[in-house]
Amino acid sequence: MKGLRPDQVIRDEIQQISAYHVQSAAGLVKLDAMENPYSLPESLRAEIARMLASVEFNRYPDAGAIQLKKCLRRAMQIPESFDVLLGNGSDELLQIIINACARPGATVLAPSPGFVMYRMYSLIAGLRFVEVSVEADFSLDPDKMIAAIREHRPSVVLIAYPNNPTGNLFSGDAxxxxxxxxxxxxVVDEAYQPFAESSFLDRLGNYPNLLVLRTLSKLGLAGIRLGYAVARPEWVRELDKVRSPYNVNSLTQLVAERVLANFDVLEHQAAAIRADRATLIARLGEFPEVIAYPSAANFLLVRVPDAATIFAGLKRRGVLVKNLHGAHAVLEQCLRITVGTPSENEQLLFALSACLDDRGNGVPPQLRVG
Ligand SMILES: Cc1ncc(COP(=O)(O)O)c(C=O)c1O
Incomplete structure (x- = not known):
């Protein structure tokens, strides 16, 4: 019997996209993925380690994650009248939402540039994906957005608030x-809310079709993969049907419960990152050739004279960031840099200074400091 080749079986739209690429960060200062650079206090880690010893690994997790939802509601002050849906990262929740809305011919609309998975999940689910470009200053023109919504009648609008990769909050008007x-x-995707201190959670009552999406990833728990969506019960009831059973594993549930019971630890870390963000912007501003844009997230969008060369130069000096040049017209010569610890930020500044010097006097990189 002769089998079909993958290209004869796999859908065309899947063959046309590339898998999400994660850069190797081995041995590098990792400022590419918007992680919290701080780990948990030793005492909390030890407590979690002790609790993990008694997890029943042979049993499925609590399918409803009842205890975890209680902890999350308390820590995040989620109003009782709204329901919570948990996901294996907010990535999984985006996929659930998009799959659930994938009626034939349906459209997803989002500002561009935006979080790359919005497009990927839409195409994978067979939806049309319409992008509305932001302006040169990364703002969203409300009139342009209204015109696009009227024209395309999207089933889902996805807005990252603050936006990734530009780091800004779209205006209240937009x-x-x-x-x-x-x-x-x-969907108001508040992945970076801990650094923005602005949220639509308290506006859920005003808009029946609003869903607020959050994650613990940027707060300091990227490794356990936990995202949550908050919306009216009638939305969550339907979306929950698309969720895989037991999508939040026992270890994630236990760790998240313990850490959320000590939520002040994460809040203090977020406050330190916000303060370090201000310092980093100011220091970057001292380089005349560099523009560091204001940010409400835990990363900075930075325009440099030659993004590819600076990216490679930083990497050679042990610092990994994200090169966004070529991703969108407004991102020309831009890098995205996660705010690290003060010492990581210093390493970045030192390496950047050396990269800029290389350009200035033409001395080969191997002869320069860093
Ligand atoms: C805007 C936005 N939403 C969602 C995510 C996904 O986060 P996670 O799946 O880790 O919860 C990211 C990750 O970078 C993001 O930038």
Missing amino acids: MTAILEEAPGLV
Whole structure:
């Protein structure tokens, strides 16, 4: 019997996309993935280690993650009248939302540039993906957004608030226009909310089609993969049908419960990152050739004279960032740099200074400091 080749079986739209690429960071200062650079206090880690010893690994996790949801509601002050859906990272929740809304011919609409998985998940689910470009200053023009919504009647609008990779919060006018105009679900993706101190969670009551998406990843728990969505029960009831059973494993549930019971630890870390963000912007501003844009997230969008060369130069000096040049017209010669610890930020500044010097006087990189 002769079998078919993958290209005869796999859908064309899947063959046309590339898998999400994660850069290797071995041995490098990792400022590429918007992680919290701080680990948990030793005492909390020891307590978690002791608790893990009694996990029943032979049993499935609590399917409803009841205890974890209680901890999450308390820590995040989620109003009782709204339901919570948990995911294996907010990535999984995005996929659940998009799959659930994938009626034939349906459209997902999002500002561009935005989080790359919005497009990937939409194409994988067979939806049309419409992008509305931000302006040169990364703001969203409410009129442009309204016109696009009227034209395309999207089933889902995805808005990262703050936006990744630009780091800014879209204006209140733009957000209100979207929430009032969109005919379908509006997902306000607050992955970076701990660094923004602005949220739509307390506006859920005003907009029946609003879903607020959050994650613990940027707060300091990227390794356990836990995201949560908050919306009216009628939305969560339907979305929950698309969720795989036991999608949040026992270890994640236990660790998240313990850490959320000590939520002040994460809050203090987020506050330190916000303060270090301000210092890093100021220090980057001392380089005349560099523009560091204001950010409400735990990363900075930075425009440099030659992103590819600076990216490679930083990497050679042991610092990994993300090169965004070529991803969108507004990102020309831009790098995205996660705010690290003060010492990591110093290493970045030192390496950047050396990269800029290389360009200035033409001395080969191997002869320079760093
Ligand atoms: C805007 C935005 N949403 C969602 C995610 C996914 O986060 P996670 O799956 O770790 O919860 C990211 C990750 O970078 C992001 O930038």
